Amino acid sequence: MTGTTAPPRVVYDSTVTAVGEQVEAFLGHGLLIFFGDDSPAELHDMSVRHTAVVAEEGPRPGDTIVLGEQQMEVLAVGPVVADNLLQLGHLDLKANGLSEPKLPGDVNVAKQDLPLLSPGDAFRILRGDGRTTEDQT
Amino acid sequence: MPEYKSVKVKQGRGGWGGPLTITPSDQRPLIYSVTGGGIHPVAARIAELTGGEAFDGFKSSAPFDKIAVAVIDCGGTARVGVYPMKKVLTVDIHATSPAGPLAQFITEDLFVSGVKPDDVEPA
Numbered sequence: 049m050t051g052t053t054a055p056p057r058v059v060y061d062s063t064v065t066a067v068g069e070q071v072e073a074f075l076g077h078g079l080l081i082f083f084g085d086d087s088p089a090e091l092h093d094m095s096v097r098h099t100a101v102v103a104e105e106g107p108r109p110g111d112t113i114v115l116g117e118q119q120m121e122v123l124a125v126g127p128v129v130a131d132n133l134l135q136l137g138h139l140d141l142k143a144n145g146l147s148e149p150k151l152p153g154d155v156n157v158a159k160q161d162l163p164l165l166s167p168g169d170a171f172r173i174l175r176g177d178g179r180t181t182e183d184q185t
Numbered sequence: 186m187p188e189y190k191s192v193k194v195k196q197g198r199g200g201w202g203g204p205l206t207i208t209p210s211d212q213r214p215l216i217y218s219v220t221g222g223g224i225h226p227v228a229a230r231i232a233e234l235t236g237g238e239a240f241d242g243f244k245s246s247a248p249f250d251k252i253a254v255a256v257i258d259c260g261g262t263a264r265v266g267v268y269p270m271k272k273v274l275t276v277d278i279h280a281t282s283p284a285g286p287l288a289q290f291i292t293e294d295l296f297v298s299g300v301k302p303d304d305v306e307p308a
Binding site for chain 2: 134
């Protein structure tokens with residue numbers, strides 16, 4: 049049934065450039081907010097900023113998000129996530145264990161302690177089985 | 186000196202809050218679009234009807250006290266609270282309701298959501 053597994057495809061690949069002062073407080077609520085490096089100043093306090101070298105697609109359930117050394121499976125993705133990520137580098141990551149997105153911008157992963165990232169850390173989205181868009185239904 | 190007019194922005198389908206009356210001034214001339222893909226059509230329409238200056242927040246930054254209204258395409262967590270917290274009138278094109286870590290600042294006199302260009306009318 050199973051043949052060789054294709055290597056995971058990197059659909060989004062970015063590097064953390066700055067971490068806002070409020071980010072650690074939000075971690076206590078299982079929340080991590082990302083914005084691209086060119087986001088306006090008023091969003092810097094609350095967000096992890098980053099600069100992407102690959103920005104092909106937004107996450108899907110079943111994908112793996114890599115944050116520094118930590119990996120987590122995507123459980124649910126709201127309908128505006130892809131636009132926000134690909135256009136603004138913006139993503140709201142919630143470690144709430146829910147299989148449905150509560151808000152349109154939510155990306156849900158299992159309940160866990162999300163990492164306090166540092167500049168230079170990876171922010172990456174991997175699609176596990178190497179399938180292309182056309183193969184997935 | 187430009188002459189400014191007022192617009193009324195009401196909530197769209199499934200939206201929340203408002204209606205907001207937006208009147209730019211010499212002190213607060215900016216229609217501040219913090220959205221993907223440049224100036225959003227809702228921001229463009231507000232600017233056109235009021236005489237305010239459409240401004241792309243992802244191209245350059247503006248001081249809060251220059252902003253007549255912030256137009257956002259927020260998915261419900263971050264931007265929905267940032268601008269109301271600073272008492273800046275906020276229009277979300279997505280149909281969000283108060284949520285996220287700054288939910289307490291999101292009030293119907295400051296925030297309206299689910300807004301499409303047709304929900305912006307001369308006041």
